[in-house]
Amino acid sequence: xxxxxxxxxxxxxxxxxxxxxxxxxxxxxxxxxxxxxxxxxxxxxxxxxxxxxxxxxxxxxxxxxxxxxxxxxxxxxxxxxxxxxxxxxxxxxxxxxxxxxxxxxxxxxxxxxxxxxxxxxxxxxxxxxxxxxxxxxxxxxxxxxxxxxxxxxxxxxxxxxxxxxxxxxxxxxxxxxxxxxxxxxxxxxxxxxxxxxxxxxxxxxxxxxxxxxxxxxxxxxxxxxxxxxxxxxxxxxxxxxxxxxxxxxxxxxxxxxxxxxx
Numbered sequence: 001x002x003x004x005x006x007x008x009x010x011x012x013x014x015x016x017x018x019x020x021x022x023x024x025x026x027x028x029x030x031x032x033x034x035x036x037x038x039x040x041x042x043x044x045x046x047x048x049x050x051x052x053x054x055x056x057x058x059x060x061x062x063x064x065x066x067x068x069x070x071x072x073x074x075x076x077x078x079x080x081x082x083x084x085x086x087x088x089x090x091x092x093x094x095x096x097x098x099x100x101x102x103x104x105x106x107x108x109x110x111x112x113x114x115x116x117x118x119x120x121x122x123x124x125x126x127x128x129x130x131x132x133x134x135x136x137x138x139x140x141x142x143x144x145x146x147x148x149x150x151x152x153x154x155x156x157x158x159x160x161x162x163x164x165x166x167x168x169x170x171x172x173x174x175x176x177x178x179x180x181x182x183x184x185x186x187x188x189x190x191x192x193x194x195x196x197x198x199x200x201x202x203x204x205x206x207x208x209x210x211x212x213x214x215x216x217x218x219x220x221x222x223x224x225x226x227x228x229x230x231x232x233x234x235x236x237x238x239x240x241x242x243x244x245x246x247x248x249x250x251x252x253x254x255x256x257x258x259x260x261x262x
Contacts, residue, residue: 001057003118006108007129009053010122014106017045018091019124023100030098033070038094043067046090046106054086054108061085066206079205079233085111087232089206093182102126105184109209111232119210121184130188130214138191138217145191147219152246159186160199162238170254187211190243191218197242197251205232208239215241221248225255 001009021029021042029041047065054063062085069075079085086108091097093104102125110118121130132138138145150156159179160166169175179186179198186198191214200208203224212222212230222230225238240255242248 003120003131003133006118007120007122007131009050010106010108010120011124011129013046013049013090014122014124017049018042018097018106022097022125025098038098039067039070040091040094040098042097043091043094047088050088050090050106050108054088058084058086063088064205066090066204069204069206076205076233076235080114080231082111082233083113087111087206087209089184089210092184092207093180096180096182103180103182103185105182107184107206107210109205109213109232111205111209114231114233116209116213116216116232119213121188121210121214123184123188128188130191130210132210132214132217134213134217136217138214140188140192145214145218148191148193148243150196150243150247152244152250156196156247156251158197158199158251159195161186162199162201165199165258168258170251170258173251173254183207183211187214187241190220190241191215193243195243197240197247199255200239200241203235203237203239205235208232212241215243219244221245223248223252225252227252227256 033039047067051063065088089107097104106122108120117134119132158176160176161179165176166178167175220243222241
């Protein structure tokens, strides 16, 4: 499937099973995977369709979906040795979706040779599409996103999914704010100027493969908190994504110091 075809697939699936349930979820259509970790019938149905269509188009590729992995965590094993695989996040920002916030997304990412190579983010309530292809740029609604220009020595705006860090300040920087609580919104905001860096506690591939590629294609960086480049198969430890490599060079060591003392 070419890049446009995959985006069309995301739009179609969202229109079929996600958007009709937005602000219209019936009793029994919202469940808990773990305490506070919500899932809906839209998540399950969208993932089934997306996974089927990807497997039909790429029978030799592995497809790693969030809900399938929740049921069988062994699906994450051995990904470092898989040459070609896809990630599926059927409704990213499920809590937002359940509570009627438009900040949710349907996302697919593609990994080859251990590196993200294509990524798609469709925000159905906002009707916005973000697409990235390694070496070919990042696009918002079909228009190329220019590289970010940020004064890395200035008062950078940072957001975080680590709630214990919200309101804390790294040395010389303003206090961290809460993210949009949806990677499918966080990363586009980072790519287009809504934030200068994002600190994440989790690194599940369906959350981060599309967005890290989007950011890297506008001159940004995604690194694990030990300073190593983002690796899609790594599912432990935190992650910081930055608008530019200069921002990453400034913020990364400060986060490592914060982790050592906190």
